[in-house]
Amino acid sequence: xxxxxxxxxxxxxxxxxxxxxxxxxxxxxxxxxLIDHVILHGVVDxxxxxxxxxxxxxxxxxxxxxxxxxxxxLILGLVLLLMTLLLRYGFMLAIGSYVGATLVLIASLxxxxxxxxxxxxxxxxxxxxxxxxxxxxxxILTPVSILTVNGIFGIIxxxxxxxxxxxxxxxxxxxxxxLVLSAAFVIFTWISPFYLGVAGxxxxxxxxxxxxxx
Numbered sequence: 001x002x003x004x005x006x007x008x009x010x011x012x013x014x015x016x017x018x019x020x021x022x023x024x025x026x027x028x029x030x031x032x033x034l035i036d037h038v039i040l041h042g043v044v045d046x047x048x049x050x051x052x053x054x055x056x057x058x059x060x061x062x063x064x065x066x067x068x069x070x071x072x073x074l075i076l077g078l079v080l081l082l083m084t085l086l087l088r089y090g091f092m093l094a095i096g097s098y099v100g101a102t103l104v105l106i107a108s109l110x111x112x113x114x115x116x117x118x119x120x121x122x123x124x125x126x127x128x129x130x131x132x133x134x135x136x137x138x139x140i141l142t143p144v145s146i147l148t149v150n151g152i153f154g155i156i157x158x159x160x161x162x163x164x165x166x167x168x169x170x171x172x173x174x175x176x177x178x179l180v181l182s183a184a185f186v187i188f189t190w191i192s193p194f195y196l197g198v199a200g201x202x203x204x205x206x207x208x209x210x211x212x213x214x
Contacts, residue, residue, distance in 0.1 A: 011121025011214040012111040013056045016073065018205055019103035023049040023080075026097050038095055041083050045100065048076050052104070070115070073108035077101050102132075102198045103205065122209035126161055126180055129202035133158035133187045136195040147194055154191040154199075157183040161203070180207045 023045045030042030052073070053059075055066040066072075080101035087096040106128060113119050137154030140147045161183050164175040173179070184207050188200025 010114065011125075011209055012070075012073075012107045012114060013068070014209065014212070014214070015103055015110065015121075015125065015205055016052050016056055016107040017058070018208075019100050019107060020049045020053050022097075022103065022201075023052075023100040026100055030095070033095065035091075035093070035095075037091060038087065038093065041087060041096065044083060045080070048080060048104075051076065068111075070108045070111035073104055073111060077104035077108055080104060098196050098198050099201050102202060106202065106205075121214040122206050122212075123165070123175065125209055126203055126206035127165065129187075129199050129206055130158040130161040130183075132196070132202060133161075133183075133191060133199035136187075136191050136199050139196075140191065140194045150190040150194070154187050157186050158199075177207065177210055180210060 027042035027045035027049070030038050030045065033039055033042075051066060054064055055068040055072065057068070078101075081098065084096035084098055084101060087093050106125060109128075110119075110121050110124060113124070133154055137151040137158065140154075141151040142148055160173060160179060163173045164179070166173075180203065184200055184203040187203060192198065192200035
């Protein structure tokens with residue numbers, strides 16, 4: 001009797017899969033460039049996406065076994081991050097996204113934590129997204145720009161997400177889907193497009209994990 005392997009979905013693997021899709025999208029956009037090192041970045045994105053895809057074993061390839069380990073994800077995430085930094089600050093190009101690298105690094109962190117203790121993948125992801133949102137919001141605060149208003153709203157919504165963890169305040173803020181979705185929408189549309197472009201996506205991924213009860 002033939003055994004059918006089942007894809008074991010966990011919070012880190014789900015985030016890694018989202019990262020794969022984003023990396024492929026980023027790579028395709030890089031291939032439209034006429035600059036050699038931008039195209040090379042796209043090639044590396046595709047290779048890393050394939051490695052992650054094989055490691056999470058969505059398709060069971062008997063002859064190809066790549067271990068799914070947190071430290072492998074960490075290395076891949078750092079490679080992606082360094083290549084993006086090289087494009088932006090080494091070659092001074094306004095090209096390169098931090099989203100794929102960030103999600104791979106978050107998947108690495110959650111996989112590491114899963115080996116230590118039980119935790120809520122959605123809460124940790126949303127908390128990380130809130131921290132990134134505060135950073136992005138602060139970076140767009142300028143006294144002569146309408147973006148200051150965006151930044152203030154971004155900080156408020158990010159703090160609301162963080163306060164859902166805080167038990168020592170009189171007013172309890174519920175960790176609810178509508179709050180997370182509202183914060184994700186505000187940060188994704190009002191904050192992230194003007195700076196790193198990461199926080200909104202991370203919170204949206206956390207929202208999806210929340211719906212999946214992780």
